[in-house]
Amino acid sequence: MKRIEQVAGAGNGMTRGAARLMLTATMVAVLAACGGGGGGGDAGTPVVGGGGTGGGGTTPVTTPTMTLALSSSTVTANAPATVTASLRTATGAPIPGTVVTFTTAGNLGKFEPASALTNDSGDATVTLSPASATNTGADTITATASVNAANVTATAGFQLTATNVTITSLTSDLALPALPPNGETTLTVALSSSAIGTPVNVSLTSACVIAGRGTLTPASSVTTSTGVATFRFRDNSCGSFQNTDTYQATIAGSAATQSLSLNLGKPSAQSIQSTSNATQTIYLKGSGYTEFANVSFRLVDASGNGVPNQPIDLTANIWSGGLTLDGATQTTVTKNTDNNGDVVVRVNSGTVPTPVRVSATLKGTSISTVSSALSIAVGLPSQLNFSLAQGTINIEGGSRDGTANTYSIIASDRLGNPVPDGTAINFVSEAGQVVNTVFTAKDASGISRATSNFVSSEPRPADGRVTVLAYALGEESFIDQNGNNVYDAGEQFQNLGSVFLDRLYNNHYSNTDQFIKQNDSTGTNVCTNDPNNVLTQPATSLFSFSAYTPYVPNTCDAGQGKAYVRRAVETVFSSSTAGIVWGLKAPDNLRGTCPDKRELIDFGAFGEEPKGSGLYGYYRDANNVVQRSTWLGYSQDEAARPNLRQVAPVGTGVVYSGGASSLSLFFFVSDNNPVAFNPMPAGSKVTATGSDGLTVTVQAGATTPSTSYPTGASIDVKFADTTASGTVYITVTSPSGTGVTFAQNVAKAAVPGTPAACN
Template identity: 30%
Template sequence: MEKKQIGLKLSAVALAVLLASCGGGGSEGYYNQQSSGSTGSSNNPNTGEAVKSLNASAIQLKNLNGNSTAVITAEGVTATVKVTDQSGNGVSGAIVTFTSTGGVTFGSSNGAVVTNANGEATISVTPENLSSTGAYKISASAEFDGNTATAKDAVFSLQSLNVVLANISAAAASLSSGASTNITLKTLNQDSDAQNNVTVNFTASCGTFDPASVISSNQGNVITSYKAIASNGDLCEGPVVVTASSPSSSSSVTTTLNIAAVAADSLVYTTTADVNLGIKNSGSAASSSIEFTLYANGVPARDKNVEVSLEKAPNDLHFVTLNNRSTQTLKSDSKGKIVVNLYPGNIPGPVEIKATLVASPTVSAISKGVKVSSGRVTQNGVSLSVSKQSLRTDIDGDVATIVARMRDRTGNPVPKDTVISFVSEGGKVDSNCMTDDKGVCSVTLTTQSPRPLDNRVTVLAYVEGDKSYIDNNGDNLYTAGTDTLTDNIGDFFKDDNEDNLHSVGEFIYQKAAGALQCAISSFAQPNIPNTCDSGLSAVLRQQLVFSFAHDTPTFVWNAGFDSNGFITSGSGNFSFQVFGNSQKTVPMPSGTTISVAVKDNSDFQPKAKLQLDTADSTKQILKVSGAEPNTTLIVTINDIDYAVIIDSTGTGSKGGIASTVTGTPEITYKNLSCEAEIRSGNLTVPNTMALLTPSTFANNGNDLVDYTVRLKGCTAGDDVKIISSVPGGKSLTSWLDIK
């Protein structure tokens, strides 16, 4: 017992030493200031000033409450010396060695410690023997880089301490389970006088204390709070023995509390998230569970009977055990929990489970957010969308995101982590993704080699699921021979050449074992004939096509152009097509802008004059020069208008005018401005599009590549240009000439 007490006291003193080493604690006057063996070349780490002399304060002894003392009992004290330089600044890193004339043990094996940032050195001092008495002194010397100083001795006396623990009592000796009460006692010395600063530790056969260790004060009073809840969270009940002991006492004291039996008073549904059960054949886990928690005074109550019953559920859902739908009684576990297993059937719907405390039927709770809904993805429940469909093939790393959204037959999201796989004809596509709790996931298609020659890239997605069917008997189950498959599918392939037929070299997925006739193969849903069966399960598939387009456009000039590629008229429409490859099988990259611009370079100032017709002296010829080519010009003489046809050189003449006509020809002419605008076509190539098939893509009528431009007031010599600009790529201009 004596060795145990010494160990506890040393721990308390060591704590005091630790606190003192962090700074603080005043010091009294300095003693025996001196310097030896140094020329002042070392510097104070705290200030950088050279240490020319060293000073050491008088030794201070303090008890565990931080009060100065000259008495050392079994609880021990701390001894502190502060070391300073000639300027009074604390010197850190100095070695201070403590010695004693006897009777005590120091906190380090050689009695030496190093000063802290404040220049203070603190060491614990405890009696060598708890029964020792007498008067002694402690000495200390300091040293720092050859500078030394000696502290003034501290005189102390040793006294034995044998504390008596008395008057232990509880504010309430009878408690309900989980309740609290105060425990009090007094610490007395051997003369029955109040003794402060004594550590008292509390334990109990069940329950916890706050705090579990108390230092007596104020006439030796000790108080702590007891709570009838074990450290592991269990509620206490029955007789509980509370024990108080002290390292400074040779005996302990006890008191007994009477804890009432646990009385549960509340049930709570404690499943934290909504429970979305997959139907029986969904491919998800065949069961799940929910939980309730039983409490008494806010603490989980164990070993209590709780009745669970079905309040609302599909008629094929079972609970507690497989195939059970009757009310069951369960017992709360060590954490007060009642776990209820759920076994879904094939019918979706909400689920409500009620839990009722058997001992008190008014205490109950009902589950929330539980439903049977998630089934396997159905054939018509796979939806693919893309961020863009025409990528730039001239670079590696252009990316399109493919988003898969999947639902089951009843319209609910498929189970979380449903895997859908992807394969691609060209570039690189992520191999698969797993759905989140909303039935959604995504992959990326990235441009890189290989790049198909026709610049069209087929991407095939496939996932395990169920065929679509008509539930003829309304049982929400597929029964072969009773229910009708709406679009039977078997093995499938990746249709690289987009002909709806499997060709040699194309990826094929062979799993179906049937030989029945299948639905007609299409690009969206490729199918290999005569591989179908009458079962519900199938590998669902859906196919997309992307274009890997070039930055440089390929133009095709259509209506409004002659065979040499000239615009036939400066007024009216002309049409053209813009492709992203020379084979004319894909549009430009998504986001490409197409625009038209003109520059009016013509400024016509026509002139007209009359002259005699050399072939007929009775006639005159009206001649015009400098006019707009290929137009008709109106010339007025004496209020009579004459229409003059202008040829391609800007000249024209009008004969047969009588020689008697005189006057100055006046020209009615307005110099027109050249204007152009795109009347139809995508000013910006869209992100998503119907890419059709290679054989039909280049035909007129494909609004992805067809454009119509309206010209007004333009003529030969004016500039007309078509500008294509690819985001992050090329911006190119194609010049057109007017005939």
């Protein structure tokens, strides 16, 4: 590398050598200062430092230096030179981060870039080339930098030589008539003898390279001073798109070119691969869920490389319900493979749920494959397939806040398949607090579920019965009698109408109930369970209504369609305090002080008329006469009367064994709700002890199950030989630990009197 230095103030002479040329430039800056009271030297004499009161004097100021170095003093279009400016302090330390600008005095050269930033070594480097390849002569480089508001410069000269290099040949080492698919070849560019010893930049390209169907190494150009440039070309199935490839060699700064054409072999397809599609399930047209999926294939050669630009015939194995491929139905779709050998076809669902496969065949051959199965599902939850269950029916919520419960939905479409993950399920509750919206997700077994959490809190209905309603946007169920999977006029369907929160859980809507409508307007038609009389008995019809499926009468529209599918359950807010009873009457063997009967609403504990059955219950009329009614339930703010039962509490009178040495006590484990006959909370415990001479054992019903009705418990009592009577102590303890003990007197003697004495 030749180095040129120039020292400012030392003249502008230049010394040249055969191998080295150096000019050193030093810029000297002076600072003049005026001091008060003392002489600082003659006016106009350069000085540094400040005046002061002394006799004056000068101090030299150190200045930075810049040197220029060229990789070659001779510059051609084929062989540009590298110019490096080195910026140093007076002590020789590098000055980084400074902008250096480069120019030429005669504009014979050009720089790329025109300026550069000094690096950590204080160097800034650019490339110098002729402004024109035909330029000759000499010119001067000037490099300028600003350091501490002062300019530092350096100059250097260079020689320009016109380019006169030609390409004598462009050859390939390929010995075959054509380059094999995905094969390689070496391409050699030979230059004229005048290029030997002179750096020349040679470039090579081709149509395949430009199209991305072939690669060159080096990628585009190479600089050589030997007169020969070598490239390596690798084919990337370019033969699928063109028969030949033409390579073009050029020289930088010269009009010299040379070309070479090679024949390209076409890839030979061996097989079609079905590449995985991310979507495995789509949903019926019009369901509102994902209705399409992309199915992809790859055509490959014997080496597994993709074969591009080949026609592939694509068809579905089933076209039910208007299924389409790329918008076409009942026909074969033909598409060409892309640069990677891939072809993609879009499957859009129709109106019929079905598995579907797509077959792909290379046109005119037997090379073929089929895709993995794509499932087309219904999507929307169906009323008949919408199921609600609660974790515990009877929770300790009658007087306690925060008792937890859960409500779980299993949601299926009309064919019993899982609904899509993320289907929104809404919950509302008469009392307590329930999570309002949850979303379905498939569990580990693939079942679609959603669970909402609940805690007991105010308000608390007087009868302790709380209705919880779940609903979601779905479809009214219908029986598809012709198999086209869409509703047709005349087919039986369930016309749901609007949904409401049935506080009395009795399938009876009143204007005090919470009304939930799907749209701004509602229907006005009668909601019939069996509109076409296919199933004539409501009790056996799939589409019958009940408290489990609440609806508002006269809010149905004229046909089958989308609606809120719904289910409701009733949770018992059981009291922590027990109020156990014998049943509808005291035992026949009870005498003495008869129990004062409690008149309570019966929700089906005695197996006569289950609540919500649509049959009848009992109530007392204005004359205190028990009547039978078709209306069920209880409300303090409505005119309808409750279903009433008179039950006999445990703990009064004496139960006689009839002279036997043992007896059994059977009773219902109910709470002390003053309005309704309700069970104790699930998990409540029944224990019993006896006074001296009595052996007491709980035979059944020791733990209260999850139930809507009070369940029975049985206690065996044995008398010692010398014991004629005693007391049995029955303790019922709630899950929270609240315990109540009932004392029942028993006697080992014949039953006096008649049963009518207490019943």
